[in-house]
Amino acid sequence: PIGCVQNPVTGREREWGVLSPAERAKRVAVVGGGPAGLEAARVAAARGHTVTLYERSSELGGAILIACRAPGWEAYRQSVDWLARQVAKLPIEVNLDTEATADLLLAEQFDTIVVATGARPRRPYLPGVDLPHTATVADVLAGRVSLGRRCVILDETGYTPGPKCADFLSLAGHQVEIVTRHYSLGEDIGTTVRAVLHERLLRRGVTITTLTAPIEIRADGVRVMHVLTGEQREIHADSVIFASGGVAQDALYHTLAALPNAPELHLIGDAVAPRHLRHAMVDGARVGRLL
Ligand SMILES: Cc1cc2nc3c(=O)[nH]c(=O)nc-3n(C[C@H](O)[C@H](O)[C@H](O)COP(=O)(O)OP(=O)(O)OC[C@H]3O[C@@H](n4cnc5c(N)ncnc54)[C@H](O)[C@@H]3O)c2cc1C
Structure with a gap:
């Protein structure tokens, strides 16, 4: 099989080649501005959903901003820079320096919450x-x-x-x-x-x-x-x-999932299990098409 770390559609053209509009436009929150969250936000907004993105740091890109600092890996940054540019072109509300908590998300009454909170070093x-x-x-x-x-x-x-x-x-x-x-x-x-x-x-x-x-x-x-x-x-x-790899940061997801009237929830990227850029991109692309 062929694939592309930056373009999850490569090798999945039959399944994902055409991006169909959403049947019903939803209010979607995406928590985490790493590659998984950015790709989910991009695809969901392109399909007509109203997307709000939360990133607790001051910059979009997640762990890739660190991974690309090694010599010879500078090009890795291009994947998240491209996603950040697409997000800026789409009608997505981006909240930097904002830690999304369960209270904040519930107060906004989103239809769907995508948790893409990544992993912390182990x-x-x-x-x-x-x-x-x-x-x-x-x-x-x-x-x-x-x-x-x-x-x-x-x-x-x-x-x-x-x-x-x-x-x-x-x-x-x-x-x-x-x-x-x-x-x-x-x-x-x-x-x-x-x-x-x-x-x-x-x-x-x-x-x-x-x-x-x-x-x-x-x-x-x-x-x-x-x-x-x-x-x-x-x-x-x-x-x-x-x-030593990472530990999934999935506490927010489990807090929300435990609520009796939780909205539609999705967990993607390293927050599921610490893996690699290509997995984060595929997770984001898949959930963006599911909503
Ligand atoms: C040192 C290092 C080197 C790596 N090298 C490679 C490599 O060579 N090749 C490769 O394929 N992969 C590599 N990776 C792994 C790759 O970076 C990750 O798999 C990928 O970034 C996961 O994407 P993600 O969006 O799931 O999570 P992340 O990129 O971790 O993004 C999660 C984002 O969520 C934000 N966030 C968390 N909680 C909240 C909250 N409550 N509210 C708002 N924002 C929140 C974080 O600030 C972060 O920006 C490396 C990782 C590290 C740490």
Whole structure:
């Protein structure tokens, strides 16, 4: 099958090629201005619904605004920039710097609420996980933390965030080691991107340590264990960075769903389960057509 990360209709032309007008125009709230919420808002408004979008930060784009800060990933931003431009062209009321709460949404008496609230970074369950020299990949790419010279990245996902962070930090002059329990780094990354990322890391002297799992974060680094032999050792580091995926932010959805007279509700994107840009786009495109 073919597909396009930026255009969810590609490969689904028979199903989604024609955007049909809504049978009945509804008042729709979309909570979250990441790719899932933007695509849902765009499609719903294009079909004739009256859409109000809420984004708690001051900018549309969600986690993509952080993901695109890694070197070579700047083009990722184009997907959300395009969506934001389409949203601006359509009759969609956009409320930035606005945290949508259940009370706010219920007071507006929407017919339908689409919850696209994304995920927050996950920290692993390890002793020492909250020590002051720890951070998540999102903290690092967003520039929210200052880091020491020696950085160790603990990659639990096998996807892009860990290697992207290693690339970002090595380019900034840090000495970087990235640790994975898998047989190789980035096992869930497509082969083309994976090879390019590997080459960049190796050329900049990043140490790639495989088959190794962290067991404790310490003030001077990480205690790790070889996953096959059980042999333990220390990796000395000034900063410890977690690439541990995300936790769905679905509390608003469940609060609304528990109400006896809840309006029509939909949960989409990383708020269902932390995944990737293409899943967020498909979720938004699907729900926009369902309403
Ligand atoms: C560091 C990092 C690197 C990544 N790298 C890649 C990659 O290389 N490739 C890839 O495909 N994917 C990558 N991703 C994942 C991708 O960014 C997400 O899958 C995608 O952004 C999910 O879209 P979303 O719209 O569901 O959620 P988000 O993009 O998280 O957007 C949710 C939005 O909802 C807003 N919000 C939350 N609660 C409220 C509320 N109550 N009221 C108003 N607004 C609210 C948030 O402020 C946010 O803007 C990466 C993610 C991170 C964090």
